[in-house]
Amino acid sequence: MATNHAELIARLPKAELHLHIEGSFEPEMMMELAERNRIEIPFKTLEEAKAAYDFANLQEFLDLYYQGMNVLRTEQDFHDLTWAYLLRAKADNVRHVEMFYDPQAHTERGVAFGTVTEGILSALERGQQELGITSELIMSFLRHLSEDDGFALLDESKPWHDKFVGVGLDSSEVGHPPLKFERLFAKCRELGFKLCLHAGEEGPPAYVREALLDIGADRIDHGNRAMEDSALIEILRDSQTPLTNCPLSNLALCVIDDLRDSPLKAQLEAGLLVTVNSDDPAYFGGYIGKNYEAIQKALDLTDEQLVQLARNSFTASFLPDDEKARLIREVDSVRY
Numbered sequence: 239m240a241t242n243h244a245e246l247i248a249r250l251p252k253a254e255l256h257l258h259i260e261g262s263f264e265p266e267m268m269m270e271l272a273e274r275n276r277i278e279i280p281f282k283t284l285e286e287a288k289a290a291y292d293f294a295n296l297q298e299f300l301d302l303y304y305q306g307m308n309v310l311r312t313e314q315d316f317h318d319l320t321w322a323y324l325l326r327a328k329a330d331n332v333r334h335v336e337m338f339y340d341p342q343a344h345t346e347r348g349v350a351f352g353t354v355t356e357g358i359l360s361a362l363e364r365g366q367q368e369l370g371i372t373s374e375l376i377m378s379f380l381r382h383l384s385e386d387d388g389f390a391l392l393d394e395s396k397p398w399h400d401k402f403v404g405v406g407l408d409s410s411e412v413g414h415p416p417l418k419f420e421r422l423f424a425k426c427r428e429l430g431f432k433l434c435l436h437a438g439e440e441g442p443p444a445y446v447r448e449a450l451l452d453i454g455a456d457r458i459d460h461g462n463r464a465m466e467d468s469a470l471i472e473i474l475r476d477s478q479t480p481l482t483n484c485p486l487s488n489l490a491l492c493v494i495d496d497l498r499d500s501p502l503k504a505q506l507e508a509g510l511l512v513t514v515n516s517d518d519p520a521y522f523g524g525y526i527g528k529n530y531e532a533i534q535k536a537l538d539l540t541d542e543q544l545v546q547l548a549r550n551s552f553t554a555s556f557l558p559d560d561e562k563a564r565l566i567r568e569v570d571s572v573r574y
C-alpha cells in the first residue's frame with residue numbers, strides 16, 4: 239500500500255526551531271486587534287491582505303511584517319498571538335518550539351520590552367500546562383540596526399535574561415554581515431546564550447562562514463547558500479551544526495523559484511543536520527505540517543527521510559539530552 243505521507247507527517251512528533259512569533263500574525267487576528275486597539279490598517283478585507291502577501295524578496299516581506307505588527311500593543315495582544323500559534327502547532331503535533339521574537343520592532347514604536355516579553359512568556363507557560371508543548375524563547379537582534387542598538391537591547395532585557403535560551407540575528411541580510419555584530423555576540427556567548435544567526439538566506443556563503451567560524455553560531459537559520467561552498471558543506475557536516483530550513487518561506491521570498499530547487503534533500507543526503515520549519519507561517523502560506531507536506535512532494539522525500547527530519551528537529555534543539563533522547567525514541571516508535 240502506498241504510504242500516505244500527509245498522515246505520516248501528522249503522526250510524527252516534531253520540534254519547530256525557526257519561527258518568528260510576529261510572523262504567525264494571521265490577517266484575521268490583525269483585523270480583530272486593529273479594531274480592539276482602534277488602529278487603522280491598510281486592508282479592509284482578508285482578500286486585500288492576502289493580495290499584499292506577494293513578495294519578490296526578503297525586504298518586500300519585511301516591510302509588510304513590520305507594518306503588520308504595529309497593531310500589537312498590549313500584553314494581552316502578545317499573549318493572544320502566541321496562544322494562537324501554539325494551537326496551530328498542537329494541531330501539527332509539535333512537541334517543542336524554540337521561538338524568535340523581535341523586541342526592537344516593538345520598543346522602537348513605544349511598546350515596552352516587558353509588555354511584549356511577558357505576554358509571550360505567559361502564553362508559552364500556558365502552552366506547556368494546557369497543551370504539553372515545551373518551549374524556549376530566543377531574543378533576536380535586528381541586523382539593519384546598529385551593534386550599539388543591540389547592546390542597548392541586551393542591557394534593557396537584563397531582568398529577563400534567565401527566560402531566554404539564546405539570541406538571534408534577523409531582518410535585512412545583505413549589507414549586514416554577522417561580523418557587524420562580533421562584539422555583541424561575544425558578549426552574548428559570555429552570558430551563556432546560544433547563538434542562532436540567519437545566514438545564507440539571501441546573503442552569500444561568506445556570511446554563513448562568518449556566522450559559523452568567526453561568531454561561533456550554534457545554529458544557522460536558513461543556510462541555503464552554504465551549498466555554493468563545498469568546503470563549507472564539509473564543515474557543516476563535520477560539526478553537525480543545525481540548519482533550520484524553511485521551504486515555503488524560501489519559495490515565497492524567491493530564495494528559490496520552485497520548491498524542487500530547495501537544497502533540503504541534498505543537505506540530508508550530504509549528512510547535514512537539516513530541519514524543516516515555517517519561519518513566518520501567516521505570511522508564507524503554511525504552518526510546519528504544510529511545510530513538511532510541500533517539501534516531501536516537491537523533492538519526493540521517502541518515509542525514512544521524513545522520520546530523519548523529525549529526529550533532526552529534536553537533535554538540533556536546545557533540549558536537555560535526556561529529553562531529546564525520549565522524544566527521538568517517540569519518533570522512532572511511529573510505524574509506517
Ligand code: HPA
Nearest residue numbers: 258408409410436517518
Ligand atoms: O526569514 C526571515 N529572514 C530575515 N528576517 C526575518 N524576520 C522574520 N522572518 C525573517
Ligand SMILES: [Zn+2]
Nearest residue numbers: 258408459517
Ligand atoms: Zn527567519
